[in-house]
Amino acid sequence: ATGADNDLYINQAVVFIEDAIQYRSINHRVDSKSLWLYRWYYSRICQWILGLTITIILALAFIETPSSLTVTSDVRYRLPAWDPPCGLTESIELLCFFVFMVDVSVKSYLVGWEEFWKNKWLMAYILTLIVSLTDWIVSLSFFCTETVRIRRILRPFFLLQNSSMMKKTLKSINSTLPEMASVVLLLAVHLSLFTMFAMLLFARTKDGQQDNERVRYFRNLPDSLTSLLVLLTTANNPDVMIPAYSMNRAYSIFFILFTVLGNLFLMNLLTAIIYNQFRGYLLKSVQSSLFRRRLGIRAAFEVLSSLKETPANAEQSCVSVGALLQVLQKVEMDSHCKQAIMRSLKICSSDQLLAAQFQKLFEELDKDAIKQHPPSPEYQSHFMQKMQFAFGHPYFGYLGNVVALANIVSICVVLVMDADKQPSERDDFFLGAINCFFILYYLLEMLLKILAMGLKRYLSYPSNRFDGLLTAILLVLEIATFAEYGFPHPGWRPEFMGLLSLWDMVRLVNMLIVFRFLRIIPNMKFMALVVTTLLDLVKNLRAFAGILVVVFYAFAITGVMLFKGAVVPIGNIRKVVVLSFKEKCDFMSSVTFRLRLFAAYFIYLLSVNLICRWAKIYFVAWWLISSVIWVNLFVALLLENFIHKWDRRCHRASLSDIEYQRTVELMFRDVLEEPTEEELMEKLHQHPHLHLCR
């Protein structure tokens, strides 16, 4: 092994350790140039540019032509949305495509040709780019007048392919599909059987009164099917059955059977199936992350052990401490961790490390970062020491909570008193005076706490940061209000303007003080469990949320294309409903969580038979995906998290004194299995580019 070889080995070790830290796969090219390219590709700036590009291309939908990013969504009042000239969004798109092309080429090169042909995600990436570019050329050659733009629906793919978590989650969801399909099939059978029963029951009587019912819900096959489908979502729950029940109480048996079988049994069965599939999903994913980390470390050990400095006579391969120090200096990692490894390396007795020792060194990566708060300042004066004792005491914090409670109660009282008055009769003096008093108290509290704890210690608690920020905002708003309207006096009535007047702002920020109370939750045993579960869930949900965004985006764009201008206000009769419909279509162009809510609304529209058949199919698909599947996935994840926490709570004593930075990995630490040496070595020998000389 020459000097150049040595450099290469060192570089390989650096990259492998970085892979381990980031839980990345080590199956990439390992020659010098590729390593340089690899580190450049995974550098913070490159990844940031890639992320920005994805954000930009997704955000384009907000300003592209059939969108409507206006304050109000009511077509009667809103101003026409800004219409970008042809070529503006298109050129931004081209730039994004260019970045993606660079991305895909680098990725493909780095995995190597053999791996490339096995990697379906990369192939799909290239295909998506080709289709998008073709569509872009077509679009420009029509001078942006064509309506169907396939590339817009394809955009969320760029988000999807960039996250390994999301790809993994998608794989999991995919494996649940056959079972879900069975239940959906059962649901379909259930629905069609009951539709036929309904038609036989309700469609064939001649009674004038019941005809009403018939015309509305069970006129013909598609209508009956729709009515019952909507009943399955419970959106038209009482309406659809009241006329029949009025006719004859016995008809209710039909609806009860339908609801019990459909809603209680089949829909909940879907939850059970998804939960069953996702049991252990988190554990499995954390286990595979752990394997990647151990593999990266082991690979680094193997390449370092082939350095020439290593004594060849050793029975077992080993690594010199000097080489490892050299590698560590080059590795980009958390400085806190790096120092800890360096420290334990210095107190190491031998200057050669065995594989097990090498792994042990890097276990520092898995450890919790224990957060230590800076010490309080030490005052000389006796008076100051007493002050410090008084205002650093927890009771002072409790007093703050009591004051915040008083603040909320007073706001409540004012709101209740004002509720029945006409707006012109109201007097804002009382509220203004209260605000003034409480803001002064909060300011005083903040200053005293800083005095007692010192600024650094004060800021090291997140709850203090939150309080401080709130107090500062309140103070600024209050001063601005006084400058604008003068000091409060009886009959004081600040004017309203815009969405939130300055005055409203003050009160809203006042309301944020309420959140001080959420701080008392960790003091209650069960509440703490619930809240930490919820917080953990938010962390674990990122991949799901990403997939949800992908689905929402695709649905929103499809919706915009399908329904653009399809519904316009026609006269006065159906004005509200039709307007809301139009609104909702615009709604879709804003790619947010709103869609979740509005699924229910469309189900409602379905029930009043206002929309055509194609729209029905679109919305039923939407309901299935957003309400049924996604909500069940969510429930499954929640159950998984909660039950795991619950089990752990019984096992170990509370560690509430030390604030851990909890991660998913840590949550599962006690049940994770360490990969064996054989597994690691087998995987290493399967590496497509690294050829270990043993």
Place this chain on the structure above:
Amino acid sequence: ATGADNDLYINQAVVFIEDAIQYRSINHRVDSKSLWLYRWYYSRICQWILGLTITIILALAFIETPSSLTVTSDVRYRLPAWDPPCGLTESIELLCFFVFMVDVSVKSYLVGWEEFWKNKWLMAYILTLIVSLTDWIVSLSFFCTETVRIRRILRPFFLLQNSSMMKKTLKSINSTLPEMASVVLLLAVHLSLFTMFAMLLFARTKDGQQDNERVRYFRNLPDSLTSLLVLLTTANNPDVMIPAYSMNRAYSIFFILFTVLGNLFLMNLLTAIIYNQFRGYLLKSVQSSLFRRRLGIRAAFEVLSSLKETPANAEQSCVSVGALLQVLQKVEMDSHCKQAIMRSLKICSSDQLLAAQFQKLFEELDKDAIKQHPPSPEYQSHFMQKMQFAFGHPYFGYLGNVVALANIVSICVVLVMDADKQPSERDDFFLGAINCFFILYYLLEMLLKILAMGLKRYLSYPSNRFDGLLTAILLVLEIATFAEYGFPHPGWRPEFMGLLSLWDMVRLVNMLIVFRFLRIIPNMKFMALVVTTLLDLVKNLRAFAGILVVVFYAFAITGVMLFKGAVVPIGNIRKVVVLSFKEKCDFMSSVTFRLRLFAAYFIYLLSVNLICRWAKIYFVAWWLISSVIWVNLFVALLLENFIHKWDRRCHRASLSDIEYQRTVELMFRDVLEEPTEEELMEKLHQHPHLHLCR
């Protein structure tokens, strides 16, 4: 031990074995007279009388004064309900109370005084009876004119105390309450915080358009609270947010936050908590049943071993085969089981049985009854043998399914074709002819199958019994139709009359043929799992359903007392809604599952602010109990069942050839723990009345 003692021991053993069979506790008096009383009390006839009495007293609500058991529930059309004279229902009640008094005295006597004071259920039973009787006397002394009748609300208690399963389930639910309360508290905090935000956001603007929104949903504190509570049930989901969204898109953030936190997180957390508590609930209950069974058998062994026939010199206590045979002859048990035990007793080598052998004999009780179908008849004639082969072949069954499919399709086609026609234009000839043909086919199929399989074998399959019954009903209806309307001919139009005319009946029964298809489900792997889970669930749900009935009944009676005559039709404007409201109040008097459905309806009424505050509290409590808690319990049970099944499916090969009579006990057999000898003996020595002489 004398001869009288011997008789006593035999009788004790008989009762203990019967206790073991029925999973009853053995902690009752064991002297001769008490044993006679005990066997009499648990005899089929006594238990049947008790059950009948409970049914009667619960059913009284249907005919008591403020009820309305009429065909239609519409106050505009219905005839006045039958008003029983004062004293009629009251005397039936008194009879029932008398039965209950006998019941409680016998029960109290049998458990003995010491146990009685520990048994809270018995005390509550006596208290309920005293309160009921007092109320009954008050009622009669007012000549039935008083309105508040406490004893009606107490009635479901009689149902509750009579079932040990229900008592056990209630205990389980009770232990979940503290955790549920935490989440409900979180929900309340969530709701009140958001209510204040809503009032600050929506209540204080002067814009004319938004005032509409304000007046409707956020006028004052109670209204805002109601609106958001209803939003939590998603009943007013789009309506409440559309006006705000129309004003300014940013307002949707408020509703999204509220829904995501409240509906997705907190409501599902409730599911998680209940599921967590009920994990292992089934297993635990089956385990305790097993313990009772083993304990009963062991107690029988112990008393039999103190018979004088037993050789005193034996090291271990043992029981003579003769004594056991004597006991077995007296025991009331499944004859199939008894014979199996007798048989294995006869092939037993020794004439003395040790404890383990004794237990082993009675394991027959736990075994699956393997169902064997009687053999097909053996025909002499070659032609008949061929016939038998042809019509006994599964393909003939498949052909039947295909014909049933054709039947359904043809009915569908007729329905779709008729849907757009006026009732006067319709021609029922086609449908009549189809019916005639298919019924003939079904009749032929049945006869051929009976020919091939023999009547006994044919009837031993449940699916055949179902088919045969359907065919017979169809045939009778069809003949009746022909007798009434003559044979079908073009332009044939049977008249409608009543709820279902004869003609409608025929078609409905025709529809039942559809269920033949459900028979193909067990052939599909996953479908079979799903369906057996559902069927198991129904078995396991009995206790839950009972508690549900109890809660429904109490709520319904309270509702009838609270709202009787409170709402009457006022003019035309709110006629429909107010009528429906009235309807719904009557509705309550019919104690059925309907209440489940109608909770949603009242939530809807809540949202339109039509009912007063007291009603609100009533309905919110109802919503919490029926929709939130009960549905979550159901989901928990479903998850438990399904996941258990799923795990087992992977472990063992399919046993589809043999039809097992599956019970909960069998489902868990491989995970149940046998109680140890020490546990059993310890429990036996704690028996309050049995004093074992060792």
